Amino acid sequence: MAKEKTFIVVQSRGVIAIPPAIRRRLGLDQAGAQVEVIERDGEIVLRPHLAVPMDQAWFWSERWQQLEREADEAIASGHVTDADGIDELLGELDS
Structure with missing residues (x-):
């Protein structure tokens, strides 16, 4: 599994933007796509959540x-x- 390290600026109200190439690769480029947010050991893990595989x-x-x-x-x-x-x-x- 390739890891891509990207720094993202947290905007007002905690908004972040996932880079377009990553969104496309993970199927998050459609309106209504969901991301699971997990807090674990001082890290924030974002995991694509697809209602339909x-x-x-x-x-x-x-x-x-x-x-x-x-x-x-x-x-x-x-x-x-x-x-x-x-x-x-x-x-x-x-x-």
Whole structure:
């Protein structure tokens, strides 16, 4: 794990700005991103807190959620075919 040492000036009311490259790397460049603040042994530890892990964020995109809603509607209305194996599936696709 590479460590990057950066000094940040604490502004009025305790506001700090995390450098853009670090925010991008840790997925904190989106509005509403959260950072966990931990006080430990005289240090302040900032840890990215992602409600949805980065490798699963695609599932929660608006486009993917729209596709999920369309699939749910197709299933509910009976516009799906259920196959009991690859041969039956291939037969359905050929017909």
